[in-house]
Amino acid sequence: MQITIRELTKTFGSTPVLKGVSLEIRSGELFFLLGPSGCGKTTLLRLVAGFYPPDSGDVRFGDRCVNDVPPHLRNTGMVFQSYALWPHMTVAENVAYGLDVRSVPAKERAQRVREALGMVRMEDLADRTPNQLSGGQQQRVALARALVIRPDVLLLDEPLSNLDARLRLEMRDEIRRLHQELKLTTIYVTHDQKEALSLADRMAVLRGGVIEQLADPRTVYRRPSSRFVADFIGESNWLEGEIEEAGDQRLVARTGIGDFEASPRAGVQRGMKVWVGIRPEALDWAEGGTNVIEAELRQTNYLGEIEEYVLAVGEASFKCFVQNPERVLAPGTKLKMRVRPDDLLVLPR
Ligand code: ATP
DSSP: OOEEEEEEEEEETTEEEEEEEEEEEOTTOEEEEEOSTTSSHHHHHHHHHTSSOOSEEEEEETTEEOTTSOGGGSOEEEEOTTOOOOTTSOHHHHHHHHHHHTTOOHHHHHHHHHHHHHHTTOGGGTTSOGGGSOHHHHHHHHHHHHHTTOOSEEEEESTTTTSOHHHHHHHHHHHHHHHHHHOOEEEEEESOHHHHHHHOSEEEEEETTEEEEEEOHHHHHHSOSSHHHHHHHSOOEEEEEEEEEEOSSOEEEEETTEEEEEOOOTTOOTTOEEEEEEOGGGOEEOSSSSSEEEEEEEEEEEOSSEEEEEEEETTEEEEEEEESOOSOOOTTOEEEEEOOGGGOEEEEO
């Protein structure tokens, strides 16, 4: 089911929360709405679910405008952060609920509940009540309950936020597997960039009720459209710069610690004031060549799989990630690091 959202606006009281959002979600896509708290992602999801009417604009499922269709007739399955299971019902009864409401005959109902519990690997716990389940298991039940109605669209609102780190990873794999199996058009709201980067086909980064960037995860991470997006999706070291050269082959940005060469980018002209950004993992050991940074080690933070260096670079403080470090360096060590031209972020200032 393709979802088309056109010029959607929504104001609560005097606060405009969505300011004209347009986007198209492809049939079968795992689409993420991402952004900081209060940017309007849950509101957008709820407008798609039909819990709120829009002030203006429309939501289409396929060719059909669903603005006037109530939530229970949109055939969407929804999963909430809080699981929202009925505590007095068993797992099977919770999952069957949506079928009861739809008056599905008992035999078919039992069959579909088994099938849905099978999808999330919870058949064996069908007779338990939610308080006899772990958080991850409860969220599986919530997923089964959303899937049992055979929805055209699956809506997930921060489904993993209440789980601990290990369970979040496990459920991420589970959601990926289910999506690959079922190919359901899915909208997934989160403020967790790792969740979005690891699962999304495409994502929209929202800021203050507008879409700041809409692209696939690699593009958002490697070619963010603004410093806001770059900072939201990962860490960066930033330098103020100005474009010295903007050719077909390369870009050169002048900064307080020297010139940096970047691969060519559209929309960058000579004289433009820019932010030059370097992701901490893009810094690599250097002998010489282009984009070399001379630094002094201030501090090391050992994190197991990586070591985080805090570097003094001129007046600035840079963060650098070194993977699988083989030796411990003492503070005060002089280092030469480099960044590949294609890894450099160059964004309007
Ligand atoms: P979070 O990650 O914190 O859930 P969000 O991006 O999902 O944030 P929304 O829940 O869409 O943000 O809320 C956007 C803004 O709209 C917030 O300022 C919020 O206080 C306000 N808001 C949301 N729902 C309502 C409501 N029913 N009545 C009044 N204001 C609301």
